[in-house]
Amino acid sequence: MTTDTIGRFERSLAALEVTSEVVPASAASERIGAAVDDPAVGTALPFEGVSLPDAVTAEPTPTELEDAVTGVTPAAFAVAEHGTVAIGSSERGEEPVSLYPDRHVAVVAGSDVVADLGDGFDRLLEGDSRGRGSVVFATGRSATADMGGLVHGVHGPGEGHVVVLEDR
Amino acid sequence: MASDPSRSETAERLRHLLETEGEIVRPRASEDNARREAAYDELANLEALRADARAIKEDAIDRLPELIETVREVVEENGGTVYVADDAADANAYVADVVDAVDADGRSDHDRPSVVKSKSMTTEEIDLNDALEREGVDVYETDLGEWVIQVADESPSHIVGPAMHLSRERIAELLREEFDPDVEFETAADLTAFARDYLGERIREADVGITGANFVVADSGTITLVTNEGNARKCAVTPDTHVAVAGIEKLIPSIEDLEPFVNLIARSATGQPISQYVTMLTPPTESPSLEFDGPDADEPITASDGESDREFHLVLLDNGRTAMREDDQLRETLYCIRCGACSNACVNFQSVGGHGFGGETYSGGIATGWEAGLHGQDAAAEFNDLCTGCTRCVDACPVEIDIPWINTVVRDRINRGKDPGTYDFLVDGLTPDAESGSGVPLDKRFFGNVGTVAKLASATAPLSNWLAGTGPVRALLERTIGIDRRRDLPVFQRQSLVDWFEANGGAEASRRRARVGTALEREAVLYPDVYTNYVDVARGKATVRTLEALGVPVSVPSLPESGRAALSQGMIATADRRASELYGELAADIDAGRDVVVIEPSDLAAFRREYERLLPEASFERLRSNSYEICEYVYGLLENGADVGALSTADGDEPIAYHSHCQQRTLDLEAPTTAVLERCGYTPETTGSECCGMAGSFGYKREYYDVSVDAGEQLAEELEGSERVVASGTSCSDQLETLLERPVPHPIEVLGPDR
Structure with a gap:
């Protein structure tokens, strides 16, 4: 929640080879646009004054999802300790959009970056769903060592970028 | 027999496996182990977390019938179904019915319905894939390791890394044979890319997704999946029907209980602080299911507007777990x-x-x-x-x-x-144990009563040693009790430690000899374990000299075996009797305030760990808190003012390699030995290998000799460059002396005063 927490979050992301930037809401759409590789799909961003850039297809079809290189979704919150983004699972489709394309761009409000996993669990319990919703703690890039060496980008994204919205 | x-x-x-799969597994498993240790070390509250996790599991298994009812209610309320399957056949039939119903609904657009799966040991347990395939269903594993195993038609060789035993080259060969691809398979990245494309298509086409569950939260119906690849997420949310198969022991009461497990599971499994994806899915979810074929492929995924067409089935498998829960000894397994x-x-x-x-x-x-x-x-x-x-x-x-x-x-x-063997009378005549006529195999009774054997061999040394070294006797030992003839046998001393001590005036003389320096007002009983008493008498003598030089009078009574040998053969009744006998003989000394000093770490480990299960609680506590490993004891004496100058000291930076004993490490007793070595002017280097592989009788046994030597060689390799090597366990010393071809004494023999 503090600058320190965001700093820690960014350091954790860097260690996972996930890039990040902290931007004011007014510049967010432009920065998201710069962070995507085409073709890109996305789900609605619930942050005031922030919308998906035109180049990103909102409400994609399965065909568009399959062809997309980048998926843009909001994160409900983030955990600084591990560089984790919490992706909800709603009818808007954050789950498939954050999962299918090879590059995931997550957008999170600075005020939603919590310090550690314990705070993350507190957030789950505080929410409307009181721990009865569906959420994924996604940390870093999809990986496997099953083929005789560590490889990133297996079934999930092999690249990640996080846009942190500065507090207003 | x-x-x-x-x-x-x-x-x-086993020899075949050592040469084939073991070669591949060893570096991978030991690397995972090292990573796990490092990830544990990062946690300041590791022990509290482990205790929390343990307590949650104990509580959950205790309340299991209630949790099953809770989850049934809540999943049904959410719109899903719960099926509790008695056994494998029951579970398989239910899942087959679910797939069949999807097919009958016309939701399958292929000739054969298809299922994609994420990795699940529970579905391996019930052979679900075979059962579905017999029903005409195409089943695809999507975890890469599990998929390789499916292609190879093998069984998983590791709970987490099912294909851990296969090299990259072998995987490439398997996939080339199966798919005859156009692309080259040079690197792990090539193989992964091929698998991703092939399996991605299977997932997009699938009618049903089947996952396991790492945890099932009873009061919310949340399925927790901990994965790194992302395939479990795809299997769970892409097709409109999701079946999760989990053992009933996966239930935990509520979402708060999840936190310690999420903190621990990735660390313990792969040494990661957290896995890539911790999915907490409360199905049926509102996330749109995805139809990549047909008219829906070009409709926005949000078109359903939250109207879920999803179906969810939670299959909770019993298959013997209820019986395990009622078994006081096996229940703990359910916490796994x-x-x-x-x-x-x-x-x-x-x-x-x-x-x-x-x-x-x-x-x-x-x-x-x-x-x-x-x-x-x-x-x-x-x-x-x-x-x-x-x-x-x-x-x-x-x-x-x-x-x-x-x-x-x-x-x-x-x-x-097992039926009592034909040769039982041989050991019956020799060893008064509690396993007579019980069917315990002869070799186990021989090793389990090694104290009696050692006593006889010592009494008849050197004849016994000479006899034991002859070809015909080695052949007989190999044939009857399975002692591998390649293994050096212990050399028994004619004068035992107890006899030597008595011959030197016993406890009274020790009291006189210990009148040095500051009076520490402690007295010790040295436990003469079988090997120290009859074989490695030198380390016993060094211990007596050390304690006396530090001002502690010693007694060395003749005492029963600890039961360690019996325990390692699975002879619990015998161990139980030994524990009671030994405690009975030591009780008066403990009451008199004497400290029990133990040289052999495996015996001390019996006092501190297994005796909790064999002795009344108060007796266990008294023995546990009054017994010490020798170097731990010396460390305590030095901390309390004993004169380090009384010991044999080096010049301050003399290198020495030290292999602690496996059970000693588990008791956290490696550190005192290295500390004492440091105080005496050595710079100890400790080993990384977990165990020497000898493990008491294990390395003697014909069927395990090669496995034992294989482990020993890993350790010996670490020590090859060290001029001076010491080890705490008698087995470790034996193994290392054979492999390094030089003496490997106990540290106390290096530290003890020369006399």
């Missing part, structure tokens, strides 16, 4: 979170992999509990002896399961299930 053919078959099978840490920490697993150290489904130390509970005792019999009780898995287990004890209990039960 005399010419047990299975013994040579076992030896042959299937992280594989016990496999990675195990030297014998590292040597032979899970196809050697494993049963029908599960592998590693905990497999004994799972296989005995789910598939019956016989399923555990084949590999149970590969657990030597070294206890290195005890620190690794995130839920504090006493895995060695489960192995001991199951071994005891297996022993008792």
Whole structure:
């Protein structure tokens, strides 16, 4: 929640080879646009004054999802300790959009970056769903060592970028 | 029994695995183990987390029937279905019906309905894939390791890394044979890319997604999936029908209970602080299902507007778990979170992999509990002896399961299930144990009563040593009790430590000799374990001299065996009797305020760990808190003012390599020895290998000799460059002396004053 927490979050992301930037809401759409590789799909961003850039297809079809290189979704919150983004699972489709394309761009409000996993669990319990919703703690890039060496980008994204919205 | 053919078959099978799969498994498992240790070390509150996780599991298993009802209600309320399956056939039939119904609904657009799966040991346990395929269903594993195993038509060799035994080259060969691809398979990245494309298509086409569950939250119906690849997420949310198959033991009461497990499971499994994806899915979810073919492929995924067409089935599998829950000894197995840490920490697993150290489904130390509970005792019999009780898995287990004890209990039960052998009278005449006529195999009774054997051999030394070295006797020993003729036998001393001590004036003389320096007002009873008493008498003498030089008078009474040898053979009744006898003889000394000093770490480990199960609580506590490992004791004396100058000291930076004993490490007693060595002017370097592989009788046995030497060689390699090597355990010394071809004394022999 503090600058320190965001700093820690960014350091954790860097260690996972996930890039990040902290931007004011007014510049967010432009920065998201710069962070995507085409073709890109996305789900609605619930942050005031922030919308998906035109180049990103909102409400994609399965065909568009399959062809997309980048998926843009909001994160409900983030955990600084591990560089984790919490992706909800709603009818808007954050789950498939954050999962299918090879590059995931997550957008999170600075005020939603919590310090550690314990705070993350507190957030789950505080929410409307009181721990009865569906959420994924996604940390870093999809990986496997099953083929005789560590490889990133297996079934999930092999690249990640996080846009942190500065507090207003 | 005399010419047990299975013994040579076992030896042959294990030798083959050592040369094939073991070569691949060892570096991978030991690397995972090292990463797990490092990830544990990062946690300041590790022990509190493990205790929390343990307590949650204890509570959950205790309340299991209630949790099953809770989850049934809430999942049904959410719009899903819960099915509690009694056994494999029941579970398989239910899942087949679910797939069949999807097909009958016309939702399948292929000739054969298709299923995609994420990795699940529970579905391996029930052979779900075979059952579905028999019903005309195409089944695709989507975890890359599990998929390779499916292509190879093999069984998983590791709970977490099912294809851990296959090299990259072998995987490439398998995939080339199966798919005849246009692309080259040079690197792991090539193989992964091919798998991603192929399996991605299978997932997009699938009619049903089947996952396991790492945890099932009872009061919310939340399925938790912990994965790195992302395939479980795709399997769960892409098709409109999701079936989760989980053992009933996966239930935990509520979402708050999840936190310690999420903190621990990735660390214990792969040494990561957290896995890539911790999915907490409360199905049926509102996330749109995805139709990549047909008219819906070009409709926005949000078109359903939250109107869910999703179907969710939670299959909770019993398959023997209720019986395990009622079994006081096997119940702990149900706390297992299937992280594989016990496999990675195990030297014998590292040597032979899970196809050697494993049963029908599960592998590693905990497999004994799972296989005995789910598939019956016989399923555990084949590999149970590969657990030597070294206890290195005890620190690794995130839920504090006493895995060695489960192995001991199951071994005891297996022993008792066998007919008394024809040669029993040989040992009956020799050893008054509690296993007479019980069916315990001859070799186990021989090793389990090694104290009696050693006493006789010492009394008849050197004749016994000479006899034991002859070809015909070695052949006989190999044939009857399975002692491998390649293994050096211990050389028994004619004068035991107890006799030497008495010959030198006994306790009274010791009191006089100990009148040096500051009076520490302590007295010690030195426990003359079998090996110190009859074989490694020198380390016993060094201990007596050391304690006296530091001002502590000693007594060395003749005492019963600790029961350690019996425990390692699964002879719990004998160990129980030994524990009571030994405590009875030591009680007066403890009452008189004397400290019990132990040289052999495995005996001390019996006092501090297993005796908790064998003695009344108060007796256990008294012995535990008044007994000390010798170097731990010396460290305490030095801390309390004893004069380090009384010991043999070096010049301050003399290098010395020290291999602590496996059970000693589990007791956290490596550090005192290194501290004393440092105070005496040495710079000790400790070893990384978990265990020397000798493990008491294990390395003597014909069927395990090669496995034992394989582990020993890993350790010997670490020590090759060291001029001076010391080891705390008698087995470790024997193994290292054979492999390094030079003396490997106990540290106390280096530290003790020359006299």
